[in-house]
Amino acid sequence: xxxxxxxxxxxxxxxxxxxxxxxxxxxxxxxxxxxxxxxxxxxxxxxxxxxxxxxxxxxxxxxxxxxxxxxxxxxxxxxxxxxxxxxxxxxxxxxxxxxxxxxxxxxxxxxxxxxxxxxxxxxxxxxxxxxxxxxxxxxxxxxxxxxxxxxxxxxxxxxxxxxxxxxxxxxxxxxxxxxxxxxxxxxxxxxxxxxxxxxxxxxxxxxxxxxxxxxxxxxxxxxxxxxxxxxxxxxxxxxxxxxxxxxxxxxxxxxxxxxxxxxxxxxxxxxxxxxxxxxxxxxxxxxxxxxxxxxxxxxxxxxxxxxxxxxxxxxxxxxxxxxxxxxxxxxxxxxxxxxxxxxxxxxxxxxxxxxxxxxxxxxxxxxxxxxxxxxxxxxxxxxxxxxxxxxxxxxxxxxxxxxxxx
Amino acid sequence: xxxxxxxxxxxxxxxxxxxxxxxxxxxxxxxxxxxxxxxxxxxxxxxxxxxxxxxxxxxxxxxxxxxxxxxxxxxxxxxxxxxxxxxxxxxxxxxxxxxxxxxxxxxxxxxxxxxxxxxxxxxxxxxxxxxxxxxxxxxxxxxxxxxxxxxxxxxxxxxxxxxxxxxxxxxxxxx
Numbered sequence: 001x002x003x004x005x006x007x008x009x010x011x012x013x014x015x016x017x018x019x020x021x022x023x024x025x026x027x028x029x030x031x032x033x034x035x036x037x038x039x040x041x042x043x044x045x046x047x048x049x050x051x052x053x054x055x056x057x058x059x060x061x062x063x064x065x066x067x068x069x070x071x072x073x074x075x076x077x078x079x080x081x082x083x084x085x086x087x088x089x090x091x092x093x094x095x096x097x098x099x100x101x102x103x104x105x106x107x108x109x110x111x112x113x114x115x116x117x118x119x120x121x122x123x124x125x126x127x128x129x130x131x132x133x134x135x136x137x138x139x140x141x142x143x144x145x146x147x148x149x150x151x152x153x154x155x156x157x158x159x160x161x162x163x164x165x166x167x168x169x170x171x172x173x174x175x176x177x178x179x180x181x182x183x184x185x186x187x188x189x190x191x192x193x194x195x196x197x198x199x200x201x202x203x204x205x206x207x208x209x210x211x212x213x214x215x216x217x218x219x220x221x222x223x224x225x226x227x228x229x230x231x232x233x234x235x236x237x238x239x240x241x242x243x244x245x246x247x248x249x250x251x252x253x254x255x256x257x258x259x260x261x262x263x264x265x266x267x268x269x270x271x272x273x274x275x276x277x278x279x280x281x282x283x284x285x286x287x288x289x290x291x292x293x294x295x296x297x298x299x300x301x302x303x304x305x306x307x308x309x310x311x312x313x314x315x316x317x318x319x320x321x322x323x324x325x326x327x328x329x330x331x332x333x334x335x336x337x338x339x340x341x342x343x344x345x346x347x348x349x350x351x352x353x354x355x356x357x358x359x360x361x362x363x364x365x366x367x368x369x370x371x372x373x374x375x376x377x378x379x380x381x382x383x384x385x386x387x388x389x390x391x392x393x394x395x396x397x398x399x400x401x402x403x404x405x406x
Numbered sequence: 407x408x409x410x411x412x413x414x415x416x417x418x419x420x421x422x423x424x425x426x427x428x429x430x431x432x433x434x435x436x437x438x439x440x441x442x443x444x445x446x447x448x449x450x451x452x453x454x455x456x457x458x459x460x461x462x463x464x465x466x467x468x469x470x471x472x473x474x475x476x477x478x479x480x481x482x483x484x485x486x487x488x489x490x491x492x493x494x495x496x497x498x499x500x501x502x503x504x505x506x507x508x509x510x511x512x513x514x515x516x517x518x519x520x521x522x523x524x525x526x527x528x529x530x531x532x533x534x535x536x537x538x539x540x541x542x543x544x545x546x547x548x549x550x551x552x553x554x555x556x557x558x559x560x561x562x563x564x565x566x567x568x569x570x571x572x573x574x575x576x577x578x579x580x581x
Contacts, residue, residue: 004569004571005525005529005570005571006529006532008506008507008510008567009430009526009530011506011507012429012430012507012510012511013426013430013530015429015435015507015511016422016425016426016428016429016435016438017425017429017438017439018422018425019418019421019422020418020422020424020425020439020443021417022413022414022417022421023414024443025413025414025417025443025447025450026410026414
């Protein structure tokens with residue numbers, strides 16, 4: 001017990017809103033109940049139809065359908081349908097050529113409660129990747145959700161990244177715990193760096209990000225404020241240590257890399273580095289530019305401009321990469337303020353939730369997530385969707401996007 | 407409506423307290439409202455059973471904290487965006503309550519969701535280690551170690567707040 005901290009927390013809590021509307025809560029309850037009322041008869045009808053069809057087939061002497069738990073490569077889901085229906089797993093990703101991948105997700109075996117998701121294992125704990133045509137596979141040789149102790153479950157995922165053209169995947173391979181980049185146009189896998197131990201992965205899962213041309217991979221790990229980034233040449237697997245900091249962005253072929261501290265409110269200078277790790281220049285950003293929590297590749301393909309989101313994510317702030325000065329502030333509409341990567345000279349790639357952040361909820365209380373890629377035009381502030389809506393159900397999930405240039 | 411008998415009264419009576427905890431967890435008024443709304447909507451279908459048990463507060467807080475951890479997880483492990491006031495010019499006067507609240511809020515915002523939950527449960531709600539472990543569904547050892555890490559991080563993030571933490575005596579487990 002600490003009287004000082006207790007008192008300070010109470011003072012801080014005084015900033016909270018004053019009351020909760022009981023009417024609003026009940027309205028939310030009724031809305032959710034309506035969804036269930038619609039869903040349950042539909043499911044019952046579907047089950048009845050399935051039983052009828054099954055009985056008819058058996059009556060004709062046809063072999064009964066295989067149980068749905070049997071993996072069947074690949075799983076094809078209709079647009080807008082749930083990607084991870086219960087009891088259904090896609091087959092393993094083929095080792096040879098595969099179509100461009102646009103989306104990947106971990107659903108932690110689609111467990112029914114938060115606690116259950118801390119110790120998942122097996123095929124259902126693997127990354128699931130979705131191609132441009134809607135086909136879905138398991139990344140069977142990769143590490144996905146890891147078996148972790150409850151106190152570590154927040155770090156229980158091994159990272160993965162999809163290149164902008166969708167033809168390269170970076171992930172941790174289960175057999176040797178090595179980071180690999182798999183070229184889906186040839187099937188070739190390139191080993192990156194050293195073997196990683198399980199505890200290392202759980203403690204400091206690296207964030208992975210491809211350059212726009214897919215030839216370089218940035219691997220960032222470490223505690224916030226003390227992050228280190230390594231740059232991998234995906235053709236050779238060679239790693240180069242970059243100056244400390246999170247990756248802010250790299251130009252088209254990663255010949256210029258920008259690093260900084262995205263966890264600090266007092267922004268430190270940005271570091272511009274060469275692929276060999278040499279520091280070229282350090283610049284200070286205008287005081288209005290915030291990088292806190294920035295997740296993507298913010299440097300334009302020509303290396304001249306940084307695009308940063310405003311704190312309220314309704315504006316794109318363009319910054320001259322040579323001076324650090326703000327050159328333009330562009331409004332963006334539709335909740336697409338978060339920048340994942342540039343997608344052209346005046347466009348960037350973002351992700352939005354078409355159905356809102358936390359609604360709707362699906363059956364059995366498992367939250368439903370809907371995500372869709374969007375290309376934002378900085379000239380107009382408008383976005384256009386890129387690819388289908390990816391919809392899945394999970395108590396905990398981790399996702400990766402790519403293939404937006406495919 | 408019988409199904410939700412007593413729920414509106416519970417919301418009115420305990421809503422403000424839930425909002426205060428949610429605000430400390432999220433650092434944002436709107437997110438706090440959303441978190442409490444989501445929590446109460448999840449509580450409603452179980453209301454009859456929970457209220458007949460006599461302690462709906464514990465149940466709703468368990469949902470609140472788990473929901474908070476789940477949000478944070480789904481949001482990609484980044485801190486919640488906050489409309490933080492600008493940094494004060496020069497060295498802040500830590501004795502000033504407003505500045506202290508601001509610095510504490512900023513420092514809390516840079517902890518992990520679980521560390522924030524530990525701080526709120528242990529030092530705002532004054533929950534015991536056993537109660538905290540039960541609410542978060544983890545072991546007492548986890549509570550001790552996470553609290554230790556959270557306090558250490560607060561000290562490191564904002565040295566000006568160290569005096570708030572000097573009178574804390576907890577049995578810490580360094581892992």
